[in-house]
Amino acid sequence: MHSEVLGVVDAHLSELQALRRALVAARPIDAGERLRITAAAASSARRCAEELNHLLTGEAADHRYRSRASAA
Numbered sequence: 571m572h573s574e575v576l577g578v579v580d581a582h583l584s585e586l587q588a589l590r591r592a593l594v595a596a597r598p599i600d601a602g603e604r605l606r607i608t609a610a611a612a613s614s615a616r617r618c619a620e621e622l623n624h625l626l627t628g629e630a631a632d633h634r635y636r637s638r639a640s641a642a
Contacts, residue, residue: 574625582618586611 593607623629 571625575622578618578621578625582614585614589614 589607589611593604
């Protein structure tokens with residue numbers, strides 16, 4: 571289980587690093603882009619927490635807080 575937990579954390583950190591690069595890129599920002607990026611970071615954290623909860627407790631993830639992308 572240790573490697574699975576590390577895999578989830580590594581994937582989350584990778585996603586956050588990519589989002590951070592998009593946030594600090596030296597270029598014009600489209601309207602609403604910062605909000606979209608920060609919302610994506612929050613969604614990433616939620617998914618990470620759900621996956622870790624499932625790995626550590628064996629309980630199914632709580633899908634009440636589905637992101638717009640996963641609800642579509």
